[in-house]
Amino acid sequence: MPGSPTHLGTVQDVQGATISVALDKDTVSGLAFIDGHGYRIGQIGSFVRISIGFTDLFGVVSQIGAGAVPEALLAAQPYGYRWMKVQLIGEGQRGGRFKRGISQYPTIGDEAHLVTEHDLTRIYGMPDAPNCVKVGSLASAESIPALIDIDRLVTRHSAVVGTTGAGKSTTVANLLVSLSDPTRYPSARVIILDIHGEYHAALSDRATVFRVNADESRGEKPLFIPYWALSFDELLRVTPFRSVGDADRAALAEKVKELRIKSLQKQARNGVTPDTLTVDTPIPFSIHRLWYELYRYVCSTHTVGPGANQSEATEAIEQDSNGQPLLGDIMGVSPPKYRPITSGGANRVFLSGAQLNIRRQILALESLLRDTRYDFLFRPGPWCPTADIQNLDAQPAEDLDTLLRSWVGGDRPITILDLSGVPVSILLDLIGVLIRLLFDALFWARFLPEGGRLRPLLFVLEEAHAYLNTGNDCPASLAARRLVKEGRKYGVGAMIVSQRPAEIDPTILSQCGTMFAMRLANATDRSHVTGTVSDNLEGLFNMLPALRTGEAIIVGEAVQLPLRAMIEAPAKNRQPDSHDPLVYDPSSEGGWNRPKQTEDYPKVVENWRSENPRRTPTSGGTP
Amino acid sequence: MNRTPVSSSNVVSIGYDPGSLTLEVEFTGGSVYQYFDVPEAVYQELMRASSKGQFLHANVKNNYRYTKV
Numbered sequence: 001m002p003g004s005p006t007h008l009g010t011v012q013d014v015q016g017a018t019i020s021v022a023l024d025k026d027t028v029s030g031l032a033f034i035d036g037h038g039y040r041i042g043q044i045g046s047f048v049r050i051s052i053g054f055t056d057l058f059g060v061v062s063q064i065g066a067g068a069v070p071e072a073l074l075a076a077q078p079y080g081y082r083w084m085k086v087q088l089i090g091e092g093q094r095g096g097r098f099k100r101g102i103s104q105y106p107t108i109g110d111e112a113h114l115v116t117e118h119d120l121t122r123i124y125g126m127p128d129a130p131n132c133v134k135v136g137s138l139a140s141a142e143s144i145p146a147l148i149d150i151d152r153l154v155t156r157h158s159a160v161v162g163t164t165g166a167g168k169s170t171t172v173a174n175l176l177v178s179l180s181d182p183t184r185y186p187s188a189r190v191i192i193l194d195i196h197g198e199y200h201a202a203l204s205d206r207a208t209v210f211r212v213n214a215d216e217s218r219g220e221k222p223l224f225i226p227y228w229a230l231s232f233d234e235l236l237r238v239t240p241f242r243s244v245g246d247a248d249r250a251a252l253a254e255k256v257k258e259l260r261i262k263s264l265q266k267q268a269r270n271g272v273t274p275d276t277l278t279v280d281t282p283i284p285f286s287i288h289r290l291w292y293e294l295y296r297y298v299c300s301t302h303t304v305g306p307g308a309n310q311s312e313a314t315e316a317i318e319q320d321s322n323g324q325p326l327l328g329d330i331m332g333v334s335p336p337k338y339r340p341i342t343s344g345g346a347n348r349v350f351l352s353g354a355q356l357n358i359r360r361q362i363l364a365l366e367s368l369l370r371d372t373r374y375d376f377l378f379r380p381g382p383w384c385p386t387a388d389i390q391n392l393d394a395q396p397a398e399d400l401d402t403l404l405r406s407w408v409g410g411d412r413p414i415t416i417l418d419l420s421g422v423p424v425s426i427l428l429d430l431i432g433v434l435i436r437l438l439f440d441a442l443f444w445a446r447f448l449p450e451g452g453r454l455r456p457l458l459f460v461l462e463e464a465h466a467y468l469n470t471g472n473d474c475p476a477s478l479a480a481r482r483l484v485k486e487g488r489k490y491g492v493g494a495m496i497v498s499q500r501p502a503e504i505d506p507t508i509l510s511q512c513g514t515m516f517a518m519r520l521a522n523a524t525d526r527s528h529v530t531g532t533v534s535d536n537l538e539g540l541f542n543m544l545p546a547l548r549t550g551e552a553i554i555v556g557e558a559v560q561l562p563l564r565a566m567i568e569a570p571a572k573n574r575q576p577d578s579h580d581p582l583v584y585d586p587s588s589e590g591g592w593n594r595p596k597q598t599e600d601y602p603k604v605v606e607n608w609r610s611e612n613p614r615r616t617p618t619s620g621g622t623p
Numbered sequence: 624m625n626r627t628p629v630s631s632s633n634v635v636s637i638g639y640d641p642g643s644l645t646l647e648v649e650f651t652g653g654s655v656y657q658y659f660d661v662p663e664a665v666y667q668e669l670m671r672a673s674s675k676g677q678f679l680h681a682n683v684k685n686n687y688r689y690t691k692v
Contacts, residue, residue, distance in 0.1 A: 245643070298688070306688075343685065355690035357645060357659045 005034050006113040008041065009084065011050060011106045017089075019059065021048070021112045023082040034116050037141075045540055045553075045564050046140055047115035047123075048086050050106045054094050057106055058115070058123065059086035060562065062539020086112070087539060089561050090123075098123040098560055120144050124560055133178035135171070136567040139551055146565035150179060152557040153514055154458045154493040157484050160552075161501040161529055162518025167550040169576035171516055171567045172460065172497055173202040177574055179458070180206045180413040188413040191438065192460040193431060197420040199462075202576040207414035210407070212376045212421030213612045221406070223417060224380035227287050229400055230433055231280040232256060237429045237475065238377065239287075240364035248358050255294065259285035263385070267395045284396050287378055289387035291369060292330045294362050298354045301338040306353030316349045330387040333369045373423050373611065377430075404441050408457060409450060421611060431467050432475025435459065439483055443490050452491025459483065459492065465500040468508055477505055484511035502528040514556035519547040540564070631675040639666040647692070648679065658687040 013020035023042065032039050040046070042064045050057040063085035088105075092098040115123075120141055132147040153175075162168045180188050180203070192199055192207075200209055204219075214220035227235060232253055236242050241252060257279040264274055264283050272281055301316045308314075316339040317325040326337040341349045369378055378384075382398040407415050422430055438457070445451035461468070467476035483494050484507075496512060498504055502524040510532045520526045530541040533555050540553055540562055547553070550569060555562040569575070585591030607613055624647050626638035638647040639661075646661040646669075665682060672678035 341686070351685070351688050354688060357643060357657070357690075359660050359688070360644070 004113065005032060006049075006116060008048065008112045008114055011108060011110040011112060012083075014105055014107065017059075017087055017102065018062075019050075019086050019088065019106060021084045021086055023084055032114060034114070035118070037117055039114055039116070041114065042082075042084055043140065045543055047120070048084075049113045049115050049119055050086075050110050051094075051113065052104060052106055052110055055091050055104065056094060056119075057088055057091045057102060057104075058098065058119075058561070059088040060540055061085070062087050062542075084112075085539070092122060100561065117141050117143060124563070130184070133175070133181075133184075134568075135174055135178065135554075136550075136552075136565045139548075139564040139566045142566070146554065146563055146567075147559075148175070148514075148554070149558045150185075153495075154179075154456050155488050155491065156513030156557045157487065157494045157496070157511055158514040158516065158556070158558065159496040159498070159501070159509060159512040160516040160518070161498055161520065161525070162516075162552070163521050164499050165549065165580065166518035166520075166547070167552070167567060167569075168497055168499065168518055169198060169202075170550060170569055171518065171552060172462075172495070173199065173574060173576045174567055174570050175495075176203060176414060176460070177206070177570055182206075182413070185413070187455055188458075189408055189455060190414045190458045190460060191408065192414065192416045192462060193419060193434065194416050194462050195419045195427070195431075195466065196463065197418045198576045199416050200418070200577065202570065202574045203414050203416070206412055207416050208406075208410045208412045209416045209418055211418040213610070215612070220418075222381060223376055223419075223421075224383055224403070225377050225430060225433065225437075226284070226380040226383035226396070226400070226403065227377050228260075228284045228383075228385070229282040229403075229437060231436075233280075234429065234433050234436070234475065235287075238426045238433075239368065240361040241358065244358055244361060248356050251356055252358075253279045255290060256285065259290055263393075263395065266393070269399070282400055284383075284385045284399075286330075286385045286387035286393060288330045288333065288369060289393065291333070291362065291365050292328070292335070292387065294356075294358070295335045295366070298352060298356055298359050298362055299335070299338070300352045301341055301349045302352060303347070303349065305350045310350075310353050327389050330389060333366055335366065373421075374426075376422075377426075404438075408438065408441070428467050428474045428476045432477075432479040435476065435479035435483055439479065439487070439490075439492055442492050446490050452487075454491070456491035456493060458495060459487075460495045460497065462497050464496045464498040464508075465503040468496070468498075468504045477508075480508055481505065484508050501525050504528075506532065512556070514554065514558040517541065517544055517553045517555070518551070519549070520544045627670075629670075629675055634675040634679065637666075637669065637675070639663070646683065646687070648683075655692040656689050657692055658683055658689045661687050 007024060009021045009023040011019055012022045032041055042061060044061055044064065046061050048059050048061060061084055065083065088102050090098055090100045091102055120138065121144060124144055124147060131151050132149055134145040135148055136146045138144045138146055160168050160171055176190060179185060179190060209220045210223040211220045212223050214222040260281060260283045261274045261277055263285045264272065264277060269283060272283065277283060302310045302314045303316050304310055304314045317327065318337040318339055319325055328334045328336040339349050341351055368374060383396045383403060385396045386394045417434060419427060442452035442457055446453045461480065467474065468480050469477065480494065483492060487493060496504065496508065501509060515529065515533050517529050520529060526541065526544050543553065550567050551564065552567055553562065553564050582591045584593050588594050624638040624640050626636035626647060626649055628636045633651050635649040635651055641663050644660050644662065646658040646666055647655060649655045661683065669675065669678050
């Protein structure tokens, strides 16, 4: 009925899911008032309802104006009428629920109506559904909450993309605060891989923070990644052995396996026997002993030639003033001292006959093991096995179960693995290791109460473009690819957060069922995002450059239908520590307008040397 | 590894990989040996030496660990 206040115009042209509506001459441009609410007519991204009998079809306005005139009519009416292009997205029985997909199409002359708040409530569902969390409100109607179905959000993966400053971190913080609400979801569990340490502040009371150089006075726990939990390939990648030849590699694998078997013989561990053990089985072995034994094998000198039977008994070890051999110290990473080779004479000293070309790598491993920056990996606290010259090797005090419990079974729903203290050279490898370790743990535990099927885990990958690059075969990319492809079956979900979606492997991005697209100015990024979403909603995505800060287009499985939402900013104390520094600070606390102050550069150097940005002389920090 | 043919009574060809400091020598008779941790200077001296066999015997054999390929 043309008299209805919601009436916009009539359908004139139908092409698949795209329809053209001629706006009615009587339709007032600008505002329409319905039930006391004002609605702007013909807003891009707003919804349109088309009634056909007892069914209502819903669509999104993607284009408006003379350009939306159907091609056939271009010549006849270049301006004249006002037109609107609408993308159909779903339907609902009158008074019933909204469903995605179209069972029947509109035809010429069907009426198009404005969608009122009443209709929107019908589409977007009820705010009290137990599986839905509110992330904000619709940008077009503030009274309607934007609801996210957490079932789909977690297991079907999601991506949050947007330019720096568009509100990504705020969105993620908001989602995580909702997901970790202890009254609604007491068993929620989320792991954040935070490479810049932004989320401590926002989630301090809900999250356990693990960090290299942890500041225990702030409640942080030390991050340990026991090297022996790594697979052989991963171990090679984080040590100087990454580039050894095939023959040397095989010898190393044999050696690592031998050490793992010895350890297992000392202390039996459930689930594995020396016969079923592989070089990748996470059984503790001492990398210090590996280094020491390789050193003695390759770098030693002997009293008999390489052709003769060289053994530890023939080693030409120097002696101290008391006649004791200088055997070095395994945990102190000091090698035994050998006599130099001689070219002749009665006590001729020969080179080792070892046929491995890894001498330089062994020496490099020596300095790596001495490097305190790598202690979280090679001396992982209670998970560090010790080795001793007298063969009094000790097993680590703790096994992997306590490590996993501290990461995914803690008292708090969120675990932040703050990687800001990890040396950059092995960061990519370690991210791969972390994802792989946790995925493996949940994969094998899939039928247990703590496994992923019964208690799904959400992985938040912050700044994902840094390690999930296109065409990059780095371990982080491989692990993340596996996570997004197979994770759904084992209850492991990923949330990928990035400001450069174009740099993320398209395989990974296209597996994300839900997309939170914030403002994106870069055309490459935009086309990348538009290309990976399943809905044919280019019109909606054309708005990306013009979104307000904190505004997101949410499409995909976790929402009933694409929506443009204003994400609620979390409370002041829950905002991530990611806002830009102020160059001009009106409060004059910082910035260039502040009066110059005396600066303590010795402190700068102290923090730098201790690799701890928050080091204070009173707390002592960790050296 | 690519080996360069050399004129010598008992050495057929010599190759060197500066990345892994490996010297590879093919002797007459077909046996190939790799010497490890050989500095590039030694390789260059070897290539300049008038007698490869003598140089190898004096400066390489017994000074570097090796394997038969």
